[in-house]
Each structure stands twice: as C-alpha cells, then as structure tokens.
Amino acid sequence: MEIEKAAVAGTLESSDCMVTVEDGDGNIDLVLESTVIHQYGNQIRHVVLDTLESLGVQNVKIKVVDKGALDCTIRARVEAAVYRSAGQSEQLPWGGAIR
Amino acid sequence: MRDAKKRLRRTMMFLNAHKPGLIKDPYIYGADSLMLDLEDAVAENQKDAARFSLFHALRTIDYHGAERIVRINGLDTPFWKEDIRCAVAGGCDGIRIPKTETAQDVKIVEQQILKAENEFGRPENSTLIMAAIESARGVVKALEICEASKRLFGIALSGGDYTKDLHTHITGTGIELMGARQQLVIAARAAGVQCFDTVYTDLENEEGFREDVNTIHLMGFDGKSIINPRQIRIVHEIFTPKEKEIIFAEKVVREIDSKKAQGIGVFTVDGKMIDIAFYDGAKRIIELAKASGVYEGEL
Numbered sequence: 310m311e312i313e314k315a316a317v318a319g320t321l322e323s324s325d326c327m328v329t330v331e332d333g334d335g336n337i338d339l340v341l342e343s344t345v346i347h348q349y350g351n352q353i354r355h356v357v358l359d360t361l362e363s364l365g366v367q368n369v370k371i372k373v374v375d376k377g378a379l380d381c382t383i384r385a386r387v388e389a390a391v392y393r394s395a396g397q398s399e400q401l402p403w404g405g406a407i408r
Numbered sequence: 409m410r411d412a413k414k415r416l417r418r419t420m421m422f423l424n425a426h427k428p429g430l431i432k433d434p435y436i437y438g439a440d441s442l443m444l445d446l447e448d449a450v451a452e453n454q455k456d457a458a459r460f461s462l463f464h465a466l467r468t469i470d471y472h473g474a475e476r477i478v479r480i481n482g483l484d485t486p487f488w489k490e491d492i493r494c495a496v497a498g499g500c501d502g503i504r505i506p507k508t509e510t511a512q513d514v515k516i517v518e519q520q521i522l523k524a525e526n527e528f529g530r531p532e533n534s535t536l537i538m539a540a541i542e543s544a545r546g547v548v549k550a551l552e553i554c555e556a557s558k559r560l561f562g563i564a565l566s567g568g569d570y571t572k573d574l575h576t577h578i579t580g581t582g583i584e585l586m587g588a589r590q591q592l593v594i595a596a597r598a599a600g601v602q603c604f605d606t607v608y609t610d611l612e613n614e615e616g617f618r619e620d621v622n623t624i625h626l627m628g629f630d631g632k633s634i635i636n637p638r639q640i641r642i643v644h645e646i647f648t649p650k651e652k653e654i655i656f657a658e659k660v661v662r663e664i665d666s667k668k669a670q671g672i673g674v675f676t677v678d679g680k681m682i683d684i685a686f687y688d689g690a691k692r693i694i695e696l697a698k699a700s701g702v703y704e705g706e707l
Binding site for chain 1: 427428429432455456457459460461463464465467468469489490493494497498528529
C-alpha cells in the first residue's frame with residue numbers, strides 16, 4: 310500500500326497508542342516513544358514493522374507514541390492510520406492483510 | 409445453535425470498541441455477555457478505527473467464556489455492512505441490531521451475516537442475532553421481529569430512544585417503560601426467545617437500581633443491559649435462584665415425576681397445592697441455578 314496523505318489514529322489514553330503516518334523517503338522510518346520503551350521497545354518495533362509488512366507498506370514515516378498498548382492495539386492503530394491515509398474504510402481485507 | 413441461543417444472559421455490559429482500556433480485560437468483572445459497541449459510544453470520525461480495535465480484540469483476547477456481541481451501527485447509516493464484515497471475520501458470537509422496527513430489518517442483517525460467514529470461512533449460522541427495540545413502532549412489531557430469524561436469540565428494550573419516541577423521558581420510576589416492557593417480554597415468550605431490559609443510567613442510586621432489577625425480574629425478563637461493572641453483582645444476585653427456591657423446585661420436579669407414575673395429578677408439597685402446571689417453572693429454576701453455578705444436584 311502507498312501512503313497517500315498524512316493520517317493519525319489512536320489516542321494518548323492509557324493502554325492506547327497514537328500512530329501518525331506520512332509519505333516516506335523510500336524506506337520505513339520509525340520513531341517510537343513509549344512509557345515502557347526500556348522493557349518493550351523492541352517488541353513494539355517488531356509489531357509495527359510486522360504490521361506494515363502485512364499491509365505491504367514500504368515507504369512511510371511512522372511515529373508511534375505508546376501508552377502501554379497491547380500488541381493487538383498497536384496493530385489496530387497502525388492499520389487504521391494506513392487505511393485512513395489511503396482513504397479506504399470499506400471492503401477491507403479482514404483476516405487477510407489485516408491479521 | 410440452540411444451546412448458544414439459550415445461554416445464561418443475566419448481564420450484558422456495554423463497552424466502547426474504540427477504547428483499548430475498556431475492551432482488553434472486561435471479563436474480570438464477570439458479566440455474562442459483553443456488548444462491544446461500534447454505535448453510539450463511538451464518535452462519528454472514529455467509526456473506522458473502532459473496527460480495527462474490535463477485530464483484533466475478537467481475534468486475540470481471551471474473554472474467558474464471556475459472550476462477545478457486537479452492536480453495529482444502524483441500517484440508516486453507511487457503516488453497518490462493514491461493521492458486520494469486521495465482526496464476523498473477527499469471530500464474534502452475535503450481532504446486535506440497533507433501532508429494529510420490522511422483521512425485514514432482521515432479515516436484511518441476516519443476509520449480510522451469511523454473506524460475511526461465507527466470505528471469511530466462518531461456519532454458516534454460527535453468528536447469532538439480537539434486536540434492540542427503540543421506538544413505538546418496534547414495540548408494536550415485537551412479535552414479528554422475534555420470529556424473523558432462526559438466529560435471533562433475543563430482543564432488548566432501549567429506553568432512551570424509546571421514551572423520546574413516546575414523547576416522554578426516563579423518570580427513574582419505570583412508569584414510562586411499563587407498556588413496552590410488558591409487550592416485549594410477552595412477545596419474546598410467545599416466540600420462545602429471550603428478553604433484556606434497558607440500561608439504568610443513575611450510577612449513584614443503588615437502591616433505585618436494585619428496585620428496577622427486581623421489577624424486571626418479576627416481569628419475566630432474562631437479564632439487563634448494564635453500563636458499569638458495579639451493577640453486575642446486584643443483577644446476578646437478583647437473577648440467581650435462592651437456596652429455598654431451588655430446594656422447593658427440586659421437590660416439585662421429583663414429586664410430579666413420581667406422582668405422575670402413580671396416576672395422581674394434584675398433591676401438596678410443603679403445604680402448597682401442586683399440579684403439572686408447576687413443572688416447567690420448577691425445571692426452569694433448576695436450569696437457571698445450574699447455569700448460574702449454584703446447583704450441583706442430580707436433576
């Protein structure tokens with residue numbers, strides 16, 4: 310998928326994360342802020358990159374501000390931001406690229 | 409499907425599907441059913457994001473046996489079809505239709521669910537339906553709504569919208585809900601499905617809540633929609649058969665079984681006149697006690 314416009318999903322509430330995506334410089338540029346970065350930073354990065362790979366996103370600047378979100382929440386917010394950037398909210402590939 | 413339709417549903421707790429903090433572990437409070445909400449609780453500009461968190465919650469989180477029902481957006485919105493695709497793909501147990509007014513509303517949703525079950529490889533007829541009645545028209549059409557689909561396990565009164573439609577408001581006394589409550593529970597019983605009462609929104613008034621739950625319990629409802637975990641204990645306490653009731657029901661069942669074999673139709677148990685008309689009620693108390701985990705007898 311291509312990032313067509315900047316988009317945001319999620320909140321800064323506890324157990325959530327806020328994900329911002331915008332068009333990249335030909336690669337994946339990930340910036341992560343987290344309240345638990347020392348314990349879970351690598352795991353969060355892994356989930357974000359794995360989600361982007363599932364969606365076929367290779368060119369993106371992505372910022373994740375994490376407030377203790379579960380992996381499933383991180384996936385959900387990354388996907389929401391990417392699909393918002395593409396302007397798609399119907400006929401989504403549940404269980405396919407979204408998994 | 410029959411067992412799933414008849415399961416114990418004393419409490420249905422509403423949770424905003426867009427809020428990870430709410431949907432990550434609500435099973436700890438012990439509600440029988442969880443109502444993951446894509447409708448009123450979710451802001452218009454977050455409808456899309458709520459679906460992603462719903463899908464992953466359904467797929468990932470172990471809700472420890474609590475039923476997972478998804479309240480979709482109304483059929484008059486652009487959201488409901490994708491809500492169904494998402495919820496069915498995630499493997500929800502049931503779909504709640506808001507603002508149901510006709511049998512046709514149920515049939516339209518049923519078709520979309522079947523389409524989604526086929527698209528996402530879910531077993532056909534594995535997704536149940538419940539219908540929320542929120543208008544005078546819906547109350548009048550309750551029986552046809554109850555009989556509209558073999559997937560439909562129950563109907564629920566939604567008091568806020570209903571009282572607006574009736575040109576009144578929630579008073580806390582229940583007087584404005586009397587007619588609807590009575591009609592819905594009669595329609596549900598006639599159709600052999602369950603019936604659930606509306607939420608009680610005054611969280612500070614525990615006495616009023618208790619009185620409200622007592623009323624709907626006596627009216628024949630199967631359970632109540634709730635909005636806060638602290639309401640669960642009170643509903644379960646009122647809806648769970650008491651020891652005295654269970655012992656009496658056990659005696660009634662045993663006596664009727666034994667007297668029937670002897671050709672005796674009317675007799676007394678603990679000084680009360682009993683005949684076959686008491687049998688189903690007594691069996692129901694035993695079943696409810698079993699489902700509530702307070703009966704381990706032989707019946």
